[in-house]
Amino acid sequence: MVRSLHVMIMYVLCHLGLIFFMFPADIIASTEQGHWFPILIGIIVHFVCLLTYMKGLSFFPKKDILSIFSKSKKRVTFLFFAPVLLYLIMAIIITVRAYAEIVTLVFLSHTPLWTIILLLLSVSAYISSKGIEAILRTAFLLFILFFPILLFVLIMSFQNVDWRYAIPFDTDLGFISKPAYFESYFAFAGGFLFLGFVQPFFSYERKYVILSAIFLIPFFLFSVYIPILTLGQATASKAFLPFVLIVDSINIDWLMFDRVTMFFLLSLIAFIILYLSLLMWKAIRIINYYIPKSRPSYLLFGLSVAIFFVCFWIPDWKDVENILFMNSFLRSYVIIVVPLSIYYIGRRLKRKDTNETI
Amino acid sequence: MKLSNKKVIYLICSLLTMVLILSGCWDIKDINHRLLPVSIGVKKVDDQYLVILNIPEPIDGSMETKIVSAKAETVSKAVDTISRNMESDVYLLHVKLIFIEKETAEDGINDIIAGFMRSRDVSPKALVAICDEDLQEFFNNIKINAEKKGLSTYNYFEKNAGWNPDIALTRVWEVFRGIHSYTHDVAIPLIRSGKDTTMDQIGSAILKRGKMVEQISSNETLLYNVFKGESGNGKMEVMEHATVMLLGSKTDNIGRLVNNDAHMESLIKVRVVILETKGEPSLNLIKEEINTLISERYNKLFTKLQENEADVFGMGQFFRNQIPRDELKNWRSDYFKNMKININVKIDIQNEGYLKTT
Numbered sequence: 001m002v003r004s005l006h007v008m009i010m011y012v013l014c015h016l017g018l019i020f021f022m023f024p025a026d027i028i029a030s031t032e033q034g035h036w037f038p039i040l041i042g043i044i045v046h047f048v049c050l051l052t053y054m055k056g057l058s059f060f061p062k063k064d065i066l067s068i069f070s071k072s073k074k075r076v077t078f079l080f081f082a083p084v085l086l087y088l089i090m091a092i093i094i095t096v097r098a099y100a101e102i103v104t105l106v107f108l109s110h111t112p113l114w115t116i117i118l119l120l121l122s123v124s125a126y127i128s129s130k131g132i133e134a135i136l137r138t139a140f141l142l143f144i145l146f147f148p149i150l151l152f153v154l155i156m157s158f159q160n161v162d163w164r165y166a167i168p169f170d171t172d173l174g175f176i177s178k179p180a181y182f183e184s185y186f187a188f189a190g191g192f193l194f195l196g197f198v199q200p201f202f203s204y205e206r207k208y209v210i211l212s213a214i215f216l217i218p219f220f221l222f223s224v225y226i227p228i229l230t231l232g233q234a235t236a237s238k239a240f241l242p243f244v245l246i247v248d249s250i251n252i253d254w255l256m257f258d259r260v261t262m263f264f265l266l267s268l269i270a271f272i273i274l275y276l277s278l279l280m281w282k283a284i285r286i287i288n289y290y291i292p293k294s295r296p297s298y299l300l301f302g303l304s305v306a307i308f309f310v311c312f313w314i315p316d317w318k319d320v321e322n323i324l325f326m327n328s329f330l331r332s333y334v335i336i337v338v339p340l341s342i343y344y345i346g347r348r349l350k351r352k353d354t355n356e357t358i
Numbered sequence: 359m360k361l362s363n364k365k366v367i368y369l370i371c372s373l374l375t376m377v378l379i380l381s382g383c384w385d386i387k388d389i390n391h392r393l394l395p396v397s398i399g400v401k402k403v404d405d406q407y408l409v410i411l412n413i414p415e416p417i418d419g420s421m422e423t424k425i426v427s428a429k430a431e432t433v434s435k436a437v438d439t440i441s442r443n444m445e446s447d448v449y450l451l452h453v454k455l456i457f458i459e460k461e462t463a464e465d466g467i468n469d470i471i472a473g474f475m476r477s478r479d480v481s482p483k484a485l486v487a488i489c490d491e492d493l494q495e496f497f498n499n500i501k502i503n504a505e506k507k508g509l510s511t512y513n514y515f516e517k518n519a520g521w522n523p524d525i526a527l528t529r530v531w532e533v534f535r536g537i538h539s540y541t542h543d544v545a546i547p548l549i550r551s552g553k554d555t556t557m558d559q560i561g562s563a564i565l566k567r568g569k570m571v572e573q574i575s576s577n578e579t580l581l582y583n584v585f586k587g588e589s590g591n592g593k594m595e596v597m598e599h600a601t602v603m604l605l606g607s608k609t610d611n612i613g614r615l616v617n618n619d620a621h622m623e624s625l626i627k628v629r630v631v632i633l634e635t636k637g638e639p640s641l642n643l644i645k646e647e648i649n650t651l652i653s654e655r656y657n658k659l660f661t662k663l664q665e666n667e668a669d670v671f672g673m674g675q676f677f678r679n680q681i682p683r684d685e686l687k688n689w690r691s692d693y694f695k696n697m698k699i700n701i702n703v704k705i706d707i708q709n710e711g712y713l714k715t716t
Contacts, residue, residue, distance in 0.1 A: 033683055106478060110386070167678040231531070235538040245475075249482040249531040253516075258452075259481065 003202040006136040007195070008212040009143045014191040014278060015216050016150065017271030019223045020264075021102060022324075024242045026184035027224045032233060034171025035224050038181060043217055045335065046188045050195075050213055053339035054206050057196055059346030062203070065196035065338075066289045068345065074290065081286055084193070084338060087330040088283040089307070091190070092276060094327060096120050097311045098320050099272050106244060106265055117311045120269075124276035125304040128284070129297050132201050135277055142274060146267030153264040154222065156250050157243075161229035182328040183321070187220070189335050190275065196342070197282050280304070391446045393424075397455035397500075398480075400433055400470055401493040402462040407470075409436035410497045411448065414504075423504045425497045433473050450479040455515065456486045456530065459493045460548075463563060463570035471533050471568065482531040485515050488563045488570065490550045499551035514557055515547075523593045523604075524580040526562045537568040540686045541674025545582050548573060566668035566690070578659045581652075584626070585609055585671050595630075597647040599639035602630040605708055613676030620677060620697040625704060626652065632710045641715055645705045653701045660699050669694050 027038055060068050069077040100116040108116065127138055175181045195209065227242035230249075239245045248261045257263070283303060284296050291299070314320060361369070399410035410427040426444065430436035441448040456474070458467055474480045489496050515521055526545040536544040545562040552558035562579040564572040574582070580593055584607045593604045610625045630648065639647075663670060667690040674681075674689040685692065 109478070162672070162675060164675040164678055168683060231535050232539045232542070234540055235535045238538060245482060245531070248478075249529065251483045251529075 002204065003136060004204040004208040006140055007198060007202065007204040008208045010136055010139040010194070010274075010278070011191055011209055011212045012215060013139050013143060013271045014194075014275040015187065016219060017268050017275050018187040018190045019216075019219050020243045020268055021241060022098065023184055023187040023220075024224045024227055024236075025240060026180045028227065028233065028237050028242060030175040030178040030181035030184065031171065033168050035228060036169070036221070037171040038175045038184070039220055039224060042185065042188050043220060045185075046192075047213060049189075049335050049339045050192050050209070052343045053192060054195060054209065056339060056342030056344075056346045057199065058206065059350055060199075062200060064199045064285075065342065066285065067200070068342065078290060080341070081289075083330055083333045085283060085286045087327065087334050088193075088279050088286070089303075090323065090327045090330065091186075092279045092283070092307055093310050093314075094186070094320065094324055095272060095276055095279070096307065097314050098324075099269065100311070101317060101320065102241065102244075103265075103269065105241075107262065114308075114312055117308060120273060120276060121304050121308055121311075124273045125280060125300055127274065127277035128280040129300050132198055132281060135274065135281060136198075136202070138277075139274055142267075142270050146270055149263045150267050153247060153250070153260050154219075156252060156260065157226050157230075157246050159250055159252075160246075161226065163229060165229045165232050166225065179325050179328075182331075183324050185328065185331055185335070186324060189331050191278075193334060193338070194278055194282060197285055387447050393441075393444060393446045393448045394452045395448065395450065396452065397457060398437075398450065398453050399457040399459070399489065399493045399497055400462065401459040402465060403429065406431055407433050407436055408493065409433055409440070410493055411437070411440060412497060412500060413448075421504070423501045425501050427494065427497075433470060434477060450477075451481075453480050453484050456480075456484055457489045457493065457496070458486065460488055460490050460563070460570065463488050463546075463565070466569040467533070467565075468537050468568040471530060471537060474530050475534050480530065482534070483529045486528055486530055486533050487515075487547045487549050490548050490560055496551050500556060503551070503556045523583050523588060524576040525559055526579050526582060527588070533565065533568070536565055540689050541669060541678070542672045543567070543668045543670045543690075545574065545579060545670045546570075547579075564663065564666060564668045564670055566666060571666045571668055572662060574659065574662065577655060578662075581656055581659055582670060584628075594633070595648065595651065597644075597651055599636050599647060600632055600644045601634040602644070602648060602707075603633055605629040605631060611673075611676050613673070613680070615677060615680040620673075620693040622673060622676070622697055622699045623702075624656075624699065625702045626656075627704045627706070628652065629706045629708050631708050632715060635715065639715070641707060641710075644715075645707065648705050649703045652703045656701050657699070664695055664697065667691055667695050673697065 027035055031038055057065070066081075069080065096117055100113055100120060103116050104111060104113060127135055195204075198204070223243050227236040227239065227246050230236075230246050231239070231242070236242045244261065244265070247264050248259065250260055252260065280300060280303065284300050287299055287303075288294065288296050314323070393411075393413050393415075395411040395413045397412040399408075399412075401408040401410075406429050408427060408429045410425060413424040413426065415422045415424050426440050428436045428439040428443070430439055437448055437450065458470065462470075471486075474484070475482060515525065515527060521527065526547045528544050528546045532544050533546070536542055543564065543566050545564055548560045548563045549557045550560060559576060561573055561575040562582065563570045564574060587609075595602050595604065606629045608627045610627075612623045614621045614623070628648070632644065635644075669690055673694060674686065677689070677693065678686065681689065681693065
């Protein structure tokens with residue numbers, strides 16, 4: 001079944017959810033001027049990985065990333081998939097914990113953290129228990145419901161910009177050594193893995209995924225540049241969530257709602273719940289591959305409960321940042337090793353095939 | 359599809375639990391148990407802050423104003439004290455105006471503003487004003503005016519209500535930017551309670567890095583707004599031979615760095631209509647008069663600003679491409695102080711009303 005549109009929307013939504021929160025603060029913290037450069041490098045890395053990954057996958061039509069390795073021994077493949085699984089689980093923990101904190105920070109200041117963690121986890125576990133079909137359908141629905149709102153808020157957030165703050169353009173490579181910069185890759189590396197998991201269920205055309213990656217470029221740029229253009233680097237670096245701050249300072253006389261932040265945040269939280277369900281689904285697919293006899297829904301339940309307690313156990317924001325930084329190593333594995341090895345195996349297989357036909 | 363009994367029971371149970379969660383209520387206080395102040399006054403007394411809240415209370419269809427105050431080491435503690443002593447809880451969610459007493463502003467308001475920015479209760483788009491009389495007295499006068507004459511405070515600053523182009527409109531986030539930015543300072547309206555009106559605007563306070571350093575008149579504030587790009591629409595100017603009304607204005611600025619000295623060329627384009635004339639002046643004479651009036655006023659204002667090294671116009675923004683970031687840090691003292699400014703005014707008389715002018 002060809003579902004390019006759904007895959008496209010899913011790809012856009014899970015990145016949108018990640019872009020507007022930690023990403024701007026990380027980029028602003030990693031360099032003093034010329035923010036376009038670190039963003040550009042990130043986008044290039046993103047594209048290279050995405051293209052390699054999809055090219056590699058295209059050698060195996062109708063196969064997902066797990067069955068590509070089905071010929072080799074399970075123990076060997078486990079070495080390959082264990083970091084991926086660990087990355088996925090850590091990503092779920094970080095996302096749930098960080099976004100629960102953001103929700104309490106921005107609007108539910110009296111609500112205890114564990115209820116928000118519970119809400120995020122239970123809704124996303126439910127969606128993911130229904131399988132990839134349900135996830136993609138939900139993505140489509142959420143896109144129709146929330147994307148116009150998001151776009152409206154994004155356009156309105158240009159209200160107070162002073163374009164001269166973009167100058168000076170010149171830049172250096174100093175950001176490479178900053179931990180904050182590696183944390184910013186959380187937004188780049190979050191989504192693309194799922195393309196390798198949907199294959200047996202759906203197929204998609206590669207050009208549509210590339211289109212949606214291109215579609216995301218302005219969002220990466222604006223999420224950093226709108227705070228910079230409104231506040232300037234010196235002030236924006238003081239803010240924890242710069243983009244949310246800017247959205248909060250939008251003043252629209254003719255709109256009957258006082259705070260557009262609510263709409264903005266709620267739509268992004270909806271995207272994040274979807275992203276979480278996708279992560280869970282991927283993690284369960286991997287676990288289920290190695291423990292084939294267990295029922296996925298029990299695994300899912302167990303995983304959610306475990307994640308709930310881990311999230312509950314993380315006491316403060318500093319620890320979230322530490323985990324995010326530790327996760328950078330796994331993330332670089334996911335960004336670099338996974339696409340490259342898929343591509344390599346694919347190439348080898350193709351050569352073998354052509355040799356055999358000759 | 360037919361559901362088994364077991365499934366129906368599951369469904370009902372889960373739907374019922376959802377009722378508990380979906381209300382989203384947690385330690386919630388109903389709206390009738392909340393107090394929502396519209397304005398808050400802050401004054402520093404020795405080492406403590408005196409906080410005064412203006413809370414409108416709907417009683418039997420009419421609005422009554424309640425003024426409450428408390429003194430504590432910090433602003434939030436004072437609000438908390440008020441909240442404790444009142445029968446309802448105080449929420450600063452809808453604060454529209456923040457008044458700060460003049461002496462406090464002269465000491466610096468960095469901590470107060472940072473506090474408002476940090477706590478997400480007060481919206482960053484609340485307006486800031488400086489009060490040129492005893493804060494307690496000012497709030498009492500507001501109460502008397504509101505109850506006896508039905509005048510409200512917050513409409514005074516609403517762009518779609520009582521705002522005039524010679525009132526500076528400065529929001530919390532702009533003040534915060536003024537504290538940290540290298541090139542931006544802010545002007546804040548300076549007010550006192552009026553006899554027949556709620557407030558009398560005296561002019562504006564110039565804040566340099568969060569400290570009030572100078573005071574400018576309403577006429578000069580108009581120039582500030584014109585420069586910022588707020589329309590000066592509807593403002594009258596009386597001269598020797600004519601009275602004109604401003605329709606619109608535009609400024610073009612070019613900043614150049616000559617031998618490490620800043621030079622500024624500003625071209626101010628003003629569109630006016632003639633309202634009244636004395637005698638029979640020629641159009642050229644009227645243009646000449648407006649020209650001298652505006653450029654003289656601008657020059658006077660600039661000298662005042664340069665003496666105080668307070669760049670409320672954000673002139674440094676025009677030099678961002680010429681001064682490296684490290685030196686831009688000292689923009690106010692190294693460059694702005696000795697900046698040469700050349701102001702040209704271009705007047706367009708859009709129309710002359712029903713009568714011809716020779």
